[in-house]
Amino acid sequence: MSDQTSAYVALSAVLFSIGAVGVLVRRNAIVVFMCVELMLNACNLALVAFARQHGNLEGQVAAFFVMVVAAAEVVVGLAILMTIFRTRRSASVDDASLLKL
Amino acid sequence: MEPAAFVKPTIEYAQLWPVFLVFGVACVGVLLEAFLPRGRRAVPQLALAVAGLVAALIGTVVVASRSGVLPGGQARGRITAEGSIAVDGPTLFFWGLILVFALGGALLFAERRLDGGVSAFSGQAAALPGSDAERRTQHLEQTEVFPLLMFAVGGMLLFPASNDLLMMFVALEVLSLPLYLLCGLARRRRLLSQEAAMKYFLLGAFSSAFFLYGVALVYGFSGTMTFAGIDQAVRNDAGNRVLLLLGIGLLSVGLLFKVGAVPFQSWTPDVYQGAPTAVTAFMSAGTKIAAFGAILRLYYVAFGADPSMWQPMLWIVAIASMVVGAVLAVVQTDVKRMLAYSSIAHTGFLLTGVLGAQSLTDLAPGQVTSVQAVLFYLATYGCAMLGAFALVSLVRDASGEASSTARWVGLGRRSPLVAGVFAFFLLSMAGIPLTAGFVGKWAVFTVALSAGAWPVVVVAIGSSIVAVFFYVRQIRLMFFTEPVGEVATVTRPSALTSATIAVGLAGTVVLGLVPGPVLDLAAHAGQFIR
Numbered sequence A: 001m002s003d004q005t006s007a008y009v010a011l012s013a014v015l016f017s018i019g020a021v022g023v024l025v026r027r028n029a030i031v032v033f034m035c036v037e038l039m040l041n042a043c044n045l046a047l048v049a050f051a052r053q054h055g056n057l058e059g060q061v062a063a064f065f066v067m068v069v070a071a072a073e074v075v076v077g078l079a080i081l082m083t084i085f086r087t088r089r090s091a092s093v094d095d096a097s098l099l100k101l
Numbered sequence B: 001m002e003p004a005a006f007v008k009p010t011i012e013y014a015q016l017w018p019v020f021l022v023f024g025v026a027c028v029g030v031l032l033e034a035f036l037p038r039g040r041r042a043v044p045q046l047a048l049a050v051a052g053l054v055a056a057l058i059g060t061v062v063v064a065s066r067s068g069v070l071p072g073g074q075a076r077g078r079i080t081a082e083g084s085i086a087v088d089g090p091t092l093f094f095w096g097l098i099l100v101f102a103l104g105g106a107l108l109f110a111e112r113r114l115d116g117g118v119s120a121f122s123g124q125a126a127a128l129p130g131s132d133a134e135r136r137t138q139h140l141e142q143t144e145v146f147p148l149l150m151f152a153v154g155g156m157l158l159f160p161a162s163n164d165l166l167m168m169f170v171a172l173e174v175l176s177l178p179l180y181l182l183c184g185l186a187r188r189r190r191l192l193s194q195e196a197a198m199k200y201f202l203l204g205a206f207s208s209a210f211f212l213y214g215v216a217l218v219y220g221f222s223g224t225m226t227f228a229g230i231d232q233a234v235r236n237d238a239g240n241r242v243l244l245l246l247g248i249g250l251l252s253v254g255l256l257f258k259v260g261a262v263p264f265q266s267w268t269p270d271v272y273q274g275a276p277t278a279v280t281a282f283m284s285a286g287t288k289i290a291a292f293g294a295i296l297r298l299y300y301v302a303f304g305a306d307p308s309m310w311q312p313m314l315w316i317v318a319i320a321s322m323v324v325g326a327v328l329a330v331v332q333t334d335v336k337r338m339l340a341y342s343s344i345a346h347t348g349f350l351l352t353g354v355l356g357a358q359s360l361t362d363l364a365p366g367q368v369t370s371v372q373a374v375l376f377y378l379a380t381y382g383c384a385m386l387g388a389f390a391l392v393s394l395v396r397d398a399s400g401e402a403s404s405t406a407r408w409v410g411l412g413r414r415s416p417l418v419a420g421v422f423a424f425f426l427l428s429m430a431g432i433p434l435t436a437g438f439v440g441k442w443a444v445f446t447v448a449l450s451a452g453a454w455p456v457v458v459v460a461i462g463s464s465i466v467a468v469f470f471y472v473r474q475i476r477l478m479f480f481t482e483p484v485g486e487v488a489t490v491t492r493p494s495a496l497t498s499a500t501i502a503v504g505l506a507g508t509v510v511l512g513l514v515p516g517p518v519l520d521l522a523a524h525a526g527q528f529i530r
Helices: A003-025 A029-054 A059-087 B014-034 B042-064 B089-109 B132-136 B145-161 B165-183 B190-220 B227-236 B241-261 B267-274 B277-302 B311-331 B333-352 B370-392 B414-428 B436-450 B454-480 B495-513 B518-527
Strands: B077-080 B085-088 B395-397
Touching: A003 A029, A003 B190, A029 A059, A029 B190, A059 B165, A059 B190, B014 B042, B014 B077, B014 B085, B014 B145, B042 B089, B042 B145, B042 B333, B077 B089, B077 B190, B085 B089, B085 B145, B089 B145, B089 B277, B089 B370, B089 B495, B089 B518, B145 B165, B145 B277, B145 B518, B165 B190, B165 B241, B165 B277, B190 B227, B190 B241, B190 B267, B227 B277, B241 B277, B241 B311, B267 B277, B277 B333, B277 B370, B311 B333, B311 B454, B333 B370, B333 B436, B333 B454, B370 B414, B370 B436, B370 B518, B414 B454, B414 B495, B436 B454, B436 B495
Parallel strands: none
Antiparallel strands: B077 B085
16 A cells, blocks of 8 residues: 555544444434444545555446445435334434333 | 547346346336325235246246356356356355245235235335324335335345445345335334334444445455455455455455344344334345355355455354354244344354355365355255244234234144144254254254364354254243233234245255255355356
8 A cells, every 4th residue: 555545544444433433322313324424435435545546447436336325325214214203203222222132 | 548448348138137127027116106006006016026036036047057067067157247246056046045035025025814904014104103194094005015125136136146346235235225114114013113124224234334344445455346356366465464354354244244143133133023024034034045145255256265364253253143042042032033043043053054165176076065055054044934934923912913922822722733833943943853954954064064163063063952942942832831811813814925834834844854956956056156
């Protein structure tokens, strides 16, 4: 890895970690979901940086696919979170605890 | 710099048409939703889905019969779609299994007799539970489930066939997104169902983000997304090995989540319990088959050159899955949760088979290969799980399905047939001789032993014994315990559910008594192509 690439990959790793920690510590389902989106965007940054380093387009093309998939995921995810919120008047992931061991 | 001339990509429709057909049927299903009046959608949707699945199944057989053996005689088929989809022997076997179980799933989705003339899916998912809107829409049927099922099946077909990382990621999402929605559509106990959908969705999205970062890191290591290219890079050790190892770990998180292996199993019991039982039956069989196809291809084709990179991790995961699954299944008081924990234990057994990877030169002629063992185990597992969950949907009381173990007490006296068939499925999952599960377990243990993974096999045998305990306890409860208090009764299903259970039962019996033909078929599928 050249120095420039490693800087971008390091940044993407930081963003990814912030997202992952956010998923684990935040309790609002919408915020959890936004953290997942942050993780996906961190992946995009890494893909594009590696594409630049290797000099081929596969990583850049993959980033486009990831954007489309993330958009589809938003559609499905917000639909599910909306039904939960309308039923319970709360988007907290801790309130949803009918199913347990 | 002169731009390179644009070359039109070639798509091998002759090999890929079963997949295109499934996606096409899904799209036509969406159009039917738009243009048919609400009351008249159920029959055309079911007919379309079943016709599409049967045609795709026939197509799979046709493609398989035409696939040529490659030089060397160990593999058959060809790489299609510019290297991103491999239609080889194992792929075709996976397609056959997925389509058969999807057919069973479609029939279960259409069952209307159990709930007094309406399907098990909420009349209108957007109506609030307990509201006027829900009461007004109670008689309606949700037929969007059939297109959703078909999209999920399409993703499942692509998942084990994907031959590059990007295709694998897209297939993973295409199979997951419809399943998240399907989980939340139950007609009864809607809060549980919605909660299951939310948990499945949030954890699934979380794990696929890990998978994607793994894709990025492995791409950073090898400079290519194709499995053949990654294999070359691994062989030549070309690149930063830290990236590769981190990438394998993150990819594994995504895949092991999908199969419900420990430590990524926590969604399995909640989702299996909360989802409509028909959906649980379909996804417990289909998702696991598709995801094990992807696991096998990723580890054997892309990272097969150096198994020491991923085998130690899989050892731990396999052992943990078997122990946690078997031990926690013992303390469950709900039949669906018990089956969910047993499926976690089965994931461990299947991973034991994956650990049996050996190079072909080390194998004695005629010896069972690990791909063959895993394929066979998946066939037995799918039959038993589909049938068992279909039976769970029959046992009901006034409030709907009664999956609590207490309600099942003495079921064998009231409905010996249902309890007997359920007991048979449990015995097969436990791996009692003369059932399909025994042959499956024997196959995966053999390959793992011959590859030297004997500690895993020892744990596997131990957890099999623990598993026998809770399966037999359930059987004793159904047949030999006096019922106290309110108990559930068996509702007579329509031919749709009966047919699905019959297929599961026939599969379990045949695979147990005469496993030869299917084992041969799995051997005939040969190895993965690169």
